[in-house]
Amino acid sequence: MAEMIVIRHGQASFGADNYDKLSDIGHEQSRLVGAALRQRGWEPDRIVVGSLIRQMETLNSMGFTDPEIHAGFNEYDFHNLLGARFDGAVPDVVMGDRKTHFRTLRETIFEWQDGGLPKASESWLTFTTRIEAALTSATRDGAERVLVVSSGGVIGQTVASIVGAPPKMMMTLNLQVKNTAMSKIIFAGQKRFLHEFNATPHLDSLEFAQMLTYS
Known part of the structure; x- marks a missing residue:
């Protein structure tokens, strides 16, 4: 089976005139998660990112280039x-x-x-429909390792859908997702299985514990 790692963007600029940009911490979080993937020897065959600035800045600071852009991965x-x-x-x-x-x-x-x-x-139905379309595109044939950079609400809905949770669970999951957290999904065709949720091994040491953020 193939695998998809979905990463939430780094810390954005809450309270600033333009929220849709990474903070200095967000850039460093992104650099660290990119380095963690490389230390695992994990290199993607396909890279997909939403079209929001904070998502694309995260991917750039991770050190990955040449992504497919799919607005279905944009946050509400x-x-x-x-x-x-x-x-x-x-x-x-x-x-x-x-x-x-x-x-x-x-x-x-x-x-x-x-x-x-x-x-x-945008209606709730439109939101969930476009996420499903984005996931279908990202997991199409031709890649065994897929890297996606998205946002907390999209990740929350993706996980809730995979495990068959009621709609309101999406928001509970959304508010738990840490900046640059990794969630791993195993897939085969249209079948998807959650293997890891909200992991931040790159921030788990005392050296980087102060960089753990949620917004």
Whole structure:
């Protein structure tokens, strides 16, 4: 069977004018996970990345080039979803305070999954459908080792789907995924099996423990 390693992007710039860029820590996390793969002797036959800046910067800092770009691996647009929930007037505390932000985002995702937020640019069904299309493309014939760089919500939904979890489990998994964590999926055709979730061996030593981040 072939294997796919899906990596969440490095730490982005929470609270900055442009969230969609890696922080200095994010670049270093990415360098370390790239080095960890090479130390294993793991070289991908196919590389796929979403089209978001933070995803592509992660891949570049990992030291990999010439990827396929598939927007199906892009994260849901949390700015848009929050704007749809609050009719364009998102409270400052939601965007500025981490605890409030993620509690509110969790509630917003649940509402979205239940068919709410009709003004959102993307429905929950559209989100899950494009992820499935991206996974199908990434795991098509022709590669035994596939490297994907994506985001927490996509990874959470991918894992929830593989293990047959209810939709709301996606967000629980989403909020657990660490920056540059590796999740390994074994696949054969359309069959997929989860073998590893949210692993960060490159950050597990005391030397790098302070670089463990979730957003």
